[in-house]
Amino acid sequence: MVSRKQFRFRFENSWLKEPSFKEEVVRWWKQIPVMNIIPKHILMAKCMSKWGRQFFHKFGEKVKQQKEILSALINREDDIGVANYFEERDKLNELCYMKMSIENNEQNYCGFKRGTLTQANEGIDKAVFEAVFLADYNVVKPTLNGEEKVISESQNDMLTVDIKFEEFTEALKHMHPDKTSGPDGYSPAFFQQFWDLVGQEVFQCCKSWLSECMFPAELNNTNLVLIPKEENVENLTDVRPIALYNVVYKLITKVLVNRLKRVLPVAISVTNPHLSQEGALQTMC
Template sequence: MERVRRALQFDGLISVDAIGKSGGLAFLWRYKDQAQLRSVSQNHIDMEITMDGKDRWRLTGIYGEPDRNQRRKTWNLLRTLARDSNLPWCAIEDLNNVVAQEDKTGGAPYPGWLIEGFNEVLVETELIDMDLVGHQFTWEKGRGTDSWTEVRLDRALTTVAWLNLFPLAKLYNLEVSASDHSPILLTPEGSNMQVTESWGIESSDDIQKKVKTCGEKLYQWGKEITSRFGDRIKNCKKKMQMLRKCRDAESVRRYNDIKAELFLILEQKEIFWRQRSKQLWLHSGDKNSKYFHAAASVRRRNNQINRLKNGEGCWVDWDAGLADHITEYYNHLFTTTQTDWHETIECIDVKITEEHNMELLQTVTEDEVRTSLFQMDPDKAPGPDGMTPAFYQKHWSIVGNDVVGLVRKFF
């Protein structure tokens, strides 16, 4: 694992060795101040995570007991970890547990006492089983035979507080693997998968082309989320109404999961209108969606240009050459006229010493670029490329090298 850490150029590594062919855990992080160890055992690594612009939260990797007769050890571990802290929490793991018979296909039915016991733990610890994007099973054996069996053994469990912290989080089944388990990928910011895929499509070193390709992908992805708020909210409420009177452990778990999904959609809706309104003095937890909606509408009206007065003092609108007038104005504004600046320069005393000049000519470091970028307000107005600072901050691990390269070219 140390070779892997060095190859990835990460600062941190904690690992737990496997016993034979079972178990084995590793936690790697890029910057040394991003993660701090809370506890570790043969079956878990519990870390406290620090991210720019986010409250501290916990991320726990767990390897569940493969022996069904020892499965209660995993359940008790979850109970212990849940009592350990009130921080927003996500546990991602090979739990070797399922929450319903639908998590398994082929072979004999999954033992009911294991399903019931695991669901009771989820209710007791108030953990929510995240939906899996992609193929619904993560483990298989006997492919192509009469005994072909698939089970969803790998999952991510979160608290409501964690989902509120990351309302756009997604859990993906990457499917392709040399192992009998499929790798799963958790993207807290939701759009990471779209950015990763679209950023790699453009092979050019031109960052503007990459941003354009990525922006088109995110635009389509965003439309799918923001255009269906009403239907998604109504669907969640309908499901909750059907499960409200049920008392069995699986129904209670499903009710809590749907309730958390409803809160997540409401949070997404609020974030959408807060960003549209540009009311940066209000916090994301203020729950003022109606106000944000009104503010966005007012801002859109205020930003409209219906007519302008031209150089001859006449009003022109869009039907009478306003577009040509705007183009002509800026062409003139940014056109260099004949100037003589030598006389002015000669009057300025030299203030930059040779030592200062050498410092200014040094190569810009990645830390300098990253620090400058992360000092910007995430929701400030976008640049000419259409992206706000939040895009580059949230996806720094993907776009950072290109941004640093562009800054170095500029200097």
């Protein structure tokens, strides 16, 4: 694997602390015609990325100004002066942290030492990959002949009723704002901050996809990230892969999970040795 750095858009939560950024987001969103939410997000990402570069270049000037303010306060011994010094020092620390966070935006891809994978291991890795990702699974629909129904008609109606906007709002509230972004670069913080602006369009697109049972291919895009298990990464066994999905994809998943959680205690037997209620809920959430 060749070591390289690749830049991609990533929404920085620190941008939300700039009042001018919020005004710009509202202006950009309203200027872009209503369309499928995915291309609109791409156009918004370009606008925010350009604004972010300009915002980053101003950091040096802001840090310099903040240091000058601290220098003027450092010899103050009165209570007000000391209080102002600590307040301005905290602002400087926050600026430096924000600058460091943006500088680390690029993804670092680790490289593996040459020769660490034997020919046998390469064959095993290829076989595992093909078995997991390229297998042609034959989905067999289960038959319920003679089986007792555990889902009542009212529960079934609850599961199949039209999706409501409030369900998406509730699902978004329970997302951590600093969750790592997916391929589109958006974090939950963006949607939580601008839900009044973008929520209805996101909801209408998701509702249409669910009702038509057809999802755009881009919705399922996923970043596979290798998390090092050890300090010195040399082999594939030294990393743990995780999948990072887009926020919109996770929103849809959470809405469906929240519905299923109401009936899982009834649908899953406590004597089932392979799937417990608690384990199923944790896996789905």
